[in-house]
Amino acid sequence: MGNRKIPAKLLKQEVIVFIVVIALLGFFCVASPDFRKYTTILTIMDYSYYIVLMAIGVSFPLITGGVDLSIGTGLVCYSLAGGYLIVHKGWPTGAAMVVSLLFGIIIGLINGILIGVMGLPPFLATLCTCMITRGLGSICSNNFGISWPTTGQPGSWFRSIFKLTIGDTKIPLGFVWVLLLAILMHFVLNHTKIGRYTIAIGSNKEAAILSGINVKFYHIMAYVISGFFAALASIAYSAVFATVLPGTGAGFELEAIGGAIIGGVSATGGAGSIIGTLIGVFVICLLKTGLPFIGLQANWQQIVTGVVLIGSVMVDIIKKRKESRK
Amino acid sequence: MKKKVLSTILSAAMVATLLVGCGGQAASTTTSEPAPAKTEEAAAPAASTETTEAGGELNFKIVVKSFQSSYWQAAVTGVNQAAEELGVKVECNGPNAESDIADQVNMLTNYINGSPDGIGLAACDQSACLDALQMAKDAGIPVVCFDSGCPDAPEGSVLSTIATDNYGAGATAADNLYAALKDSIASASAPVRIGEVNQESTSESITQRGLGFIDRFTELATADGKKVAVVGNEFYVNGAKDKGDEASADIIIEVAVPAQTTVELCATEASAIMNKSDVLGIFGSNQVAAEGILSANENLGKLGTEAGTTILAAGFDAGTVIKQAIKDGKMFGAVTQSPLAMGKTTVQTLYKIANGETVSDIATDGYWYDNSNMDAADIAPNLYD
Numbered sequence: 001m002g003n004r005k006i007p008a009k010l011l012k013q014e015v016i017v018f019i020v021v022i023a024l025l026g027f028f029c030v031a032s033p034d035f036r037k038y039t040t041i042l043t044i045m046d047y048s049y050y051i052v053l054m055a056i057g058v059s060f061p062l063i064t065g066g067v068d069l070s071i072g073t074g075l076v077c078y079s080l081a082g083g084y085l086i087v088h089k090g091w092p093t094g095a096a097m098v099v100s101l102l103f104g105i106i107i108g109l110i111n112g113i114l115i116g117v118m119g120l121p122p123f124l125a126t127l128c129t130c131m132i133t134r135g136l137g138s139i140c141s142n143n144f145g146i147s148w149p150t151t152g153q154p155g156s157w158f159r160s161i162f163k164l165t166i167g168d169t170k171i172p173l174g175f176v177w178v179l180l181l182a183i184l185m186h187f188v189l190n191h192t193k194i195g196r197y198t199i200a201i202g203s204n205k206e207a208a209i210l211s212g213i214n215v216k217f218y219h220i221m222a223y224v225i226s227g228f229f230a231a232l233a234s235i236a237y238s239a240v241f242a243t244v245l246p247g248t249g250a251g252f253e254l255e256a257i258g259g260a261i262i263g264g265v266s267a268t269g270g271a272g273s274i275i276g277t278l279i280g281v282f283v284i285c286l287l288k289t290g291l292p293f294i295g296l297q298a299n300w301q302q303i304v305t306g307v308v309l310i311g312s313v314m315v316d317i318i319k320k321r322k323e324s325r326k
Numbered sequence: 327m328k329k330k331v332l333s334t335i336l337s338a339a340m341v342a343t344l345l346v347g348c349g350g351q352a353a354s355t356t357t358s359e360p361a362p363a364k365t366e367e368a369a370a371p372a373a374s375t376e377t378t379e380a381g382g383e384l385n386f387k388i389v390v391k392s393f394q395s396s397y398w399q400a401a402v403t404g405v406n407q408a409a410e411e412l413g414v415k416v417e418c419n420g421p422n423a424e425s426d427i428a429d430q431v432n433m434l435t436n437y438i439n440g441s442p443d444g445i446g447l448a449a450c451d452q453s454a455c456l457d458a459l460q461m462a463k464d465a466g467i468p469v470v471c472f473d474s475g476c477p478d479a480p481e482g483s484v485l486s487t488i489a490t491d492n493y494g495a496g497a498t499a500a501d502n503l504y505a506a507l508k509d510s511i512a513s514a515s516a517p518v519r520i521g522e523v524n525q526e527s528t529s530e531s532i533t534q535r536g537l538g539f540i541d542r543f544t545e546l547a548t549a550d551g552k553k554v555a556v557v558g559n560e561f562y563v564n565g566a567k568d569k570g571d572e573a574s575a576d577i578i579i580e581v582a583v584p585a586q587t588t589v590e591l592c593a594t595e596a597s598a599i600m601n602k603s604d605v606l607g608i609f610g611s612n613q614v615a616a617e618g619i620l621s622a623n624e625n626l627g628k629l630g631t632e633a634g635t636t637i638l639a640a641g642f643d644a645g646t647v648i649k650q651a652i653k654d655g656k657m658f659g660a661v662t663q664s665p666l667a668m669g670k671t672t673v674q675t676l677y678k679i680a681n682g683e684t685v686s687d688i689a690t691d692g693y694w695y696d697n698s699n700m701d702a703a704d705i706a707p708n709l710y711d
Binding site for chain 2 (some may be wrong): 039040043134138145147151155163168241245246259292293297301302
């Protein structure tokens with residue numbers, strides 16, 4: 001009842017989540033004096049890029065009513081493949097990055113064909129590619145950790161894409177790129193065929209088929225976008241962290257999917273916002289970076305993140321229920 | 327409608343996995359089944375050494391903790407060298423990550439079922455392998471533990487343990503870090519903080535290093551009349567000889583353990599500690615933890631070699647990233663072990679057992695290295711890439 005008085009705009013998930021981000025920032029700033037530093041912003045930014053990129057990509061399968069579980073292990077796999085070419089084969093960084101991106105697109109394509117054409121359930125199909133990429137990553141790197149060129153080494157220019165150092169000041173340049181990409185993909189989702197049909201598949205696949213949409217093609221495209229962004233995320237990850245370890249990556253996808261759902265992508269498909277996803281990921285990143293500052297042990301950090309996720313899924317379900325009552 | 331209900335349940339299940347606090351692990355148990363098979367294929371050409379010698383009928387199996395760090399690469403190289411010298415057949419395998427404890431037990435059990443002439447084991451978890459070790463004993467297969475021991479192993483199952491004195495190696499890091507920080511600690515007017523990042527609290531090697539560092543640092547500081555308190559991860563706080571009282575302490579040792587053994591989670595924990603203004607030094611107890619500290623420093627830029635004005639970081643093991651950081655003066659120094667010799671000795675010991683010789687435990691040392699002695703003849707061979 002009281003809700004009617006609040007303007008509808010303020011009830012949009014993006015706005016609510018943005019307020020949550022500000023509230024979290026405020027909370028951590030008050031709770032920990034060490035948090036109130038420029039370097040903390042740098043750290044949060046660093047750790048957010050790869051999750052944001054994965055989340056932008058995975059929003060598309062989520063909106064079709066599916067999911068992509070292969071992005072986490074995929075990220076590590078693409079990064080190991082690219083890194084191996086640089087470190088052991090002497091490839092220039094740029095060429096290795098292209099290989100990583102192609103690798104991501106191919107895995108996305110395989111996911112898309114399995115789901116869109118062969119009709120496998122998305123959960124199952126991407127769980128399989130998740131296993132496959134995990135194994136492939138270990139094979140690509142011959143089972144050993146790979147360090148992309150570190151600052152100062154030749155070929156380390158790609159690290160400046162995400163963090164520019166001018167004099168003694170470090171600028172989190174990566175945020176500009178992820179923001180631009182989020183705006184671009186927000187536009188793609190809402191104003192292009194690919195995006196509109198992605199939403200159409202998620203809200204009513206039968207109707208989409210009957211209205212003559214090439215559902216197979218657009219279903220595949222949703223997973224290709226997801227794979228491509230997982231590959232972009234792999235470059236961001238390699239640029240921020242010293243070493244990429246084979247066998248890791250499982251669990252990254254849950255942070256990305258969690259961020260997307262917090263940001264208003266419907267857990268059942270058919271609706272979502274990429275700008276919301278961007279903001280939603282920052283809730284996860286703030287929790288991940290902030291909770292250690294207030295002295296919370298690692299296992300508790302995961303519990304808090306899980307509870308926050310349940311909360312945002314509940315908001316989604318309650319909203320749906322209200323809409324159906326109207 | 328049905329579909330929506332199903333997908334709601336699925337996403338709820340996903341959220342539930344996160345809630346239980348094991349998002350990663352849950353995924354890894356489901357994904358790991360086919361993965362080890364692939365790992366084996368990948369590792370086999372590099373790891374197993376076939377021999378042509380007639381006497382080379384002996385067949386040993388080695389289970390390492392993972393292939394995550396170059397430390398294990400060096401150990402596997404040592405294993406292969408010894409296998410070639412002795413003319414025996416050796417196969418190496420290990421789980422994807424050092425936290426995949428169940429996978430490792432599985433591999434060990436499979437090897438036991440194949441009745442080899444001996445097994446070399448670097449256990450991820452000191453208690454998870456106990457049942458398997460009993461099996462090996464019942465099947466009459468000798469086991470040699472290396473890198474990490476299994477102190478509670480059934481009597482007679484583990485014939486020899488070849489490991490760095492990890493407690494001593496942790497203490498070596500404390501010795502060197504304390505010596506460098508002594509003056510700053512003595513002149514400090516307010517309590518100071520020493521950080522420690524351990525990748526987990528389950529394996530013997532990591533926990534012993536962590537505790538060795540804490541206990542020696544406490545001992546040295548107490549001898550100089552300072553009060554020390556240990557805070558943070560419960561395992562290490564409760565394991566420390568003297569956990570002290572935080573309110574009245576002059577030195578606070580803060581211990582952090584991430585939820586999973588990944589560089590990025592170690593980095594998050596490290597930056598939370600390094601952001602505090604009273605930190606003088608920090609210790610990372612293996613390659614992953616030390617690299618986590620260096621990753622955190624990318625933004626903070628607080629590490630250096632000037633006691634008092636910068637944070638002095640002590641690492642563990644080697645690898646290109648750590649070696650470069652020590653050369654550049656970002657990391658103060660590190661303790662290295664000799665994985666190559668450890669791998670070699672493991673195979674040699676298994677060979678001795680197969681030939682009926684009696685063997686005993688072998689402790690190998692940890693060596694401190696920094697910018698000044700990196701190229702020394704007794705240090706350089708242990709600094710693998």
